[in-house]
Amino acid sequence: MKKGFYIPLLLLTALLHAAESKGIEAQVELISGTTQKAQFLGIERDTVNLGGYIKDQFTIVRIPKSHFKSIVDKQGNDLLNPTSNTAKADSSEQSQASAPATAASDSTVASPDSASTVAVADSADSTATPADSSTVAPAVSNTKIFVGFEAEGFEPQKVELFSNLTATLLSEADSTYTYNKENPFEGCNDNACLQDNYSKQGIKEILFGKISKGKSPDSLEVQLKRVLFEDSLPTISIAKTNISGTHAFSDAVVSNKIRNLVQEARGIKIQQTSTKSYIHVETDPEGAMLSRSEKNALCKTPCTFVTLDTGKIVLNAYWKVEHLWGAQAVVRPIPGDTVKVSLKLKKISPEIRIMTQPSGAEIYTSSEEITKHSKPIAHTPNKFTYTDPGLVNLRIRREGYRDTLVNFYLAPVPETTVNIELQEITDFNELQAQKDWLHSRKIYHLGQTLMGSSIAPAIIGALFLYLGQKDYSEAEDLKNELKMPTTPNGSKFQEKMDRNHDLAKSGDRKTIAGASFIGAGIILFGIGLYLTF
Numbered sequence: 001m002k003k004g005f006y007i008p009l010l011l012l013t014a015l016l017h018a019a020e021s022k023g024i025e026a027q028v029e030l031i032s033g034t035t036q037k038a039q040f041l042g043i044e045r046d047t048v049n050l051g052g053y054i055k056d057q058f059t060i061v062r063i064p065k066s067h068f069k070s071i072v073d074k075q076g077n078d079l080l081n082p083t084s085n086t087a088k089a090d091s092s093e094q095s096q097a098s099a100p101a102t103a104a105s106d107s108t109v110a111s112p113d114s115a116s117t118v119a120v121a122d123s124a125d126s127t128a129t130p131a132d133s134s135t136v137a138p139a140v141s142n143t144k145i146f147v148g149f150e151a152e153g154f155e156p157q158k159v160e161l162f163s164n165l166t167a168t169l170l171s172e173a174d175s176t177y178t179y180n181k182e183n184p185f186e187g188c189n190d191n192a193c194l195q196d197n198y199s200k201q202g203i204k205e206i207l208f209g210k211i212s213k214g215k216s217p218d219s220l221e222v223q224l225k226r227v228l229f230e231d232s233l234p235t236i237s238i239a240k241t242n243i244s245g246t247h248a249f250s251d252a253v254v255s256n257k258i259r260n261l262v263q264e265a266r267g268i269k270i271q272q273t274s275t276k277s278y279i280h281v282e283t284d285p286e287g288a289m290l291s292r293s294e295k296n297a298l299c300k301t302p303c304t305f306v307t308l309d310t311g312k313i314v315l316n317a318y319w320k321v322e323h324l325w326g327a328q329a330v331v332r333p334i335p336g337d338t339v340k341v342s343l344k345l346k347k348i349s350p351e352i353r354i355m356t357q358p359s360g361a362e363i364y365t366s367s368e369e370i371t372k373h374s375k376p377i378a379h380t381p382n383k384f385t386y387t388d389p390g391l392v393n394l395r396i397r398r399e400g401y402r403d404t405l406v407n408f409y410l411a412p413v414p415e416t417t418v419n420i421e422l423q424e425i426t427d428f429n430e431l432q433a434q435k436d437w438l439h440s441r442k443i444y445h446l447g448q449t450l451m452g453s454s455i456a457p458a459i460i461g462a463l464f465l466y467l468g469q470k471d472y473s474e475a476e477d478l479k480n481e482l483k484m485p486t487t488p489n490g491s492k493f494q495e496k497m498d499r500n501h502d503l504a505k506s507g508d509r510k511t512i513a514g515a516s517f518i519g520a521g522i523i524l525f526g527i528g529l530y531l532t533f
Helices: 002-020 086-097 099-110 130-135 156-173 191-200 248-254 257-265 428-453 455-482 491-532
Strands: 024-030 035-044 047-054 057-064 068-073 117-120 144-151 177-179 205-213 219-228 235-244 277-284 289-292 295-300 303-307 313-321 323-331 338-344 346-348 351-357 362-364 382-385 390-397 404-410 415-421
Touching: 144 156, 144 191, 156 177, 156 205, 156 248, 156 257, 191 205, 219 257, 235 248, 235 257, 248 257, 277 313, 295 303, 313 338, 323 338, 351 390, 404 415, 428 455, 428 491, 455 491
Parallel strands: 057 117, 144 177, 144 205, 277 338, 351 415
Antiparallel strands: 024 035, 024 068, 035 047, 047 057, 205 219, 219 235, 277 303, 289 295, 289 313, 313 323, 323 346, 351 382, 362 390, 390 404
């Protein structure tokens, strides 16, 4: 029992001793430019032993001496390169005083349950294998790390410029950011590995940069991925911006794109300012009208226009000489830059296909209210040719459904299909008003039909009157011949008398018929006119 009691007591004593082991407070500066405060525990075989607290745990870090620029204590003594003067003597005494702490650190390595841990970073004498790289830790004092930019097909010098600029902006905004230019984890070659290892060392925030080709030619996409450790799982957010490929650095600096990107990556909302983009369009043949889907006309090609849009733009070019020629292109503007577009026009005959649910609706080519005088151009489903590209207004009407106004842009393409779902009328008064309108339109159409029908009897009546007048004229001529001196009882005289009587009766009949037809036409026209108005 006594033996079992002493073993935990000895372990507890060793833990307390390890936790209290401290060295000389010093200012450490690495060759990479990183500076921080640490506890100097001595130099052993060209390896510097430093101590510090990470996650409230005293941790000993071993880093090759070649990675340091200087190590200076509070009195200004150089602890990295001791000399024969007093500073050298002091440094030697401090190294001897730190020997017990170093020994204690060795013992903590052997004891996995120790409250103090030892991490070895890039030590040439380390026996750790790549599989143990997750235990390797950098000497860090700040809790926010920026690891620089990785780039695809971008000059390394420019990548370094972007990284330094971003690091400067970050440090100016928040002094707790550290730019780790060198990878401190041996065998850790991807962002996922870096993220895992940094999180184990108490880093609260990591920024990963990336530069890649943009979606549009001659543009680059700059990205900052922020990994924030607040809970058990990291929160990841990505900030992006586009810059010119040919003038990348000047575009990023002059327009404050990198500064805004840094602010956005840190979770600070930036009020976006409008950046003009330019689009230059050329067509074959020249002189085509250029338009966008929401605008009828922009300019005649070749021309350049300005836009504040950042998303994709659909451009339409058309040229109407004898036939309609047209072409279409999709363009994504580059903020602050010019995009060039070339289009070859082709002969086209645009058609509009109108489909409704339910079918059988009337199509009117006007956005104005439909009256009883309006005439539909077709009934759905139907397809008709429309040779004027641009904004088209149609009104759709079907009995029992509300009128639907359709506004769309007719592009210079072979066919444009419009699908419309009609809304049924449920209000009784609205439905009754539509029925009254339909009734009045039927009366109007009947009146129009009667007025149109009156033309035929009027023409027939006029023809009969003409023929009657012709018979009267011929009878008059015979009557004049009979008045001339001749034998009254002659055969010719009697024949002419009979002919004269027949022509007079025929003229009477035709005149009466013609007058009747004309009267009927007048009556029909009058009724039709009354029904129409």
